[in-house]
Amino acid sequence: MKVVVAGLGLMGQAYVDRLSSQGFNVLPYARRSGVAGEVAKRINSRPATLEDMKHRDTVLVVAGWDDDYLLWLAELVKDGESIVVNTSTVSPQASMKAGEIVGRERYVEAPVAAGPRVARDGKLPVIVAYWNSEAWNKARPVVEALAATIIEAGEPPSAMVVKLAFNNILFTLVAGIADSFKLLAAWKVDKELLKKLMESTWMRILIERYWDRAWGKAKTHFRLAGAVKDLALFIEAARRRGAPVPASAGALNEYLDALLECDENVDYTSVIRCTYERVARNAREIR
Ligand SMILES: NC(=O)c1ccc[n+]([C@@H]2O[C@H](COP(=O)([O-])OP(=O)(O)OC[C@H]3O[C@@H](n4cnc5c(N)ncnc54)[C@H](OP(=O)(O)O)[C@@H]3O)[C@@H](O)[C@H]2O)c1
Known part of the structure; x- marks a missing residue:
C-alpha cells in the first residue's frame, strides 16, 4: 500500500x-x-x-x-x-x-x-x-x-474537539506543576523537597514522567511552541461556542512566559525549568 x-x-x-x-x-x-x-x-x-x-x-x-x-x-x-x-x-x-x-x-x-x-x-x-x-x-x-x-x-470535527480537550488537560497540569515549583524558588526552598513529597504520593507518576524531561535531561518529544499552539487552539475553539476556560488561559500565559527564558524547540515540560529559573534568579530575601 x-x-x-x-x-x-x-x-x-x-x-x-x-x-x-x-x-x-x-x-x-x-x-x-x-x-x-x-x-x-x-x-x-x-x-x-x-x-x-x-x-x-x-x-x-x-x-x-x-x-x-x-x-x-x-x-x-x-x-x-x-x-x-x-x-x-x-x-x-x-x-x-x-x-x-x-x-x-x-x-x-x-x-x-x-x-x-x-x-x-x-x-x-x-x-x-x-x-x-x-x-x-x-x-x-x-x-x-x-x-x-x-x-x-x-x-x-468530534475527534479534533476531543483531542484538544485531552491536550488541554496535559498542558494545564504541567503549567500547574510549574507554578508550584516557582513558589519554592521564590521562597528559596529546596525544590527537591516538593519532588520528594510528590514521590511519596500518587503524584510519583508525574515525577517519573516529567522530571528528567522538565530539567532538560531527555530529548524533545513535543515542542514548547506546540503547547502554545494547542492551548491557543483550545481557547479559541471554546470561545467560539461561548465556553469560558480561564484555567487554560492562565496555562497559555505560563508557556508564553517560558518562551522569555527558553527556546521554542525545547520539550514543553521545560516550562517547569524555564519559569523556575527566572523566578529563582529574581527571588527576594525572605522577610
Ligand atoms: N510530538 C508529539 O508528541 C505529538 C503528539 C500528538 C500530536 N502531535 C501533533 O502532530 C503534529 C506534528 O507534531 P510534531 O511534534 O511532529 O511537530 P514538529 O516537529 O514541530 O513538526 C511540525 C511541522 O513543522 C515542520 N518542521 C519540523 N521541524 C522543523 C524545523 N526545524 N524548521 C522548520 N519547520 C520544521 C515540518 O513540516 P515540513 O517537514 O513540511 O517542513 C512539520 O510537519 C502537530 O499537529 C502536533 O500537535 C504531536
Whole structure:
C-alpha cells in the first residue's frame, strides 16, 4: 500500500519509520528543501511528488503543525483521489474546512494522543472521525499500523474537539506543576523537597514522567511552541461556542512566559525549568 507522509517533523518522521518497517511503500514529503530527500534515503525510497500526493497513493497521512499548513496541503491535493488522513492537531474549523476542500468523501480526521516514541512502536491512541466509511476502510490499515487503540468519534470535527480537550488537560497540569515549583524558588526552598513529597504520593507518576524531561535531561518529544499552539487552539475553539476556560488561559500565559527564558524547540515540560529559573534568579530575601 502506497502512503505519503506529509510533514517531516518529530511525528512525521516517526510515522515514516513505523510504516516503512511494517511493509508500507512510504514516500515522504516536506516543505523544507532537502529534508524529504534525507528521510527517503534512510528508508530506500524517494520524496513524494505532487502527483503522488494526489493520485498514486491510497492514503496521505498529514502530519502538519498548524491550520495554515493543513489547508495549504488540502488545496494541493484537492483534485486527486488519495484519502487524506489528518493526524495533526488543528482547530475544529480548519479540520472541517480541509474536509470541504478535499471533499468529505476523501477526508478522515485522526488526531493522535501520544508522541514519536509511541508512534515508532505502533502503540498510538488514535481518535477518528469521518463522513465516508469507505474512506475510513481504505485508510484503516495505515492507522492500525500506527495505533494500539482506535476510538471512533462519529463525524468531524468530534475527534479534533476531543483531542484538544485531552491536550488541554496535559498542558494545564504541567503549567500547574510549574507554578508550584516557582513558589519554592521564590521562597528559596529546596525544590527537591516538593519532588520528594510528590514521590511519596500518587503524584510519583508525574515525577517519573516529567522530571528528567522538565530539567532538560531527555530529548524533545513535543515542542514548547506546540503547547502554545494547542492551548491557543483550545481557547479559541471554546470561545467560539461561548465556553469560558480561564484555567487554560492562565496555562497559555505560563508557556508564553517560558518562551522569555527558553527556546521554542525545547520539550514543553521545560516550562517547569524555564519559569523556575527566572523566578529563582529574581527571588527576594525572605522577610
Ligand atoms: N510530538 C508529539 O508528541 C505529538 C503528539 C500528538 C500530536 N502531535 C501533533 O502532530 C503534529 C506534528 O507534531 P510534531 O511534534 O511532529 O511537530 P514538529 O516537529 O514541530 O513538526 C511540525 C511541522 O513543522 C515542520 N518542521 C519540523 N521541524 C522543523 C524545523 N526545524 N524548521 C522548520 N519547520 C520544521 C515540518 O513540516 P515540513 O517537514 O513540511 O517542513 C512539520 O510537519 C502537530 O499537529 C502536533 O500537535 C504531536
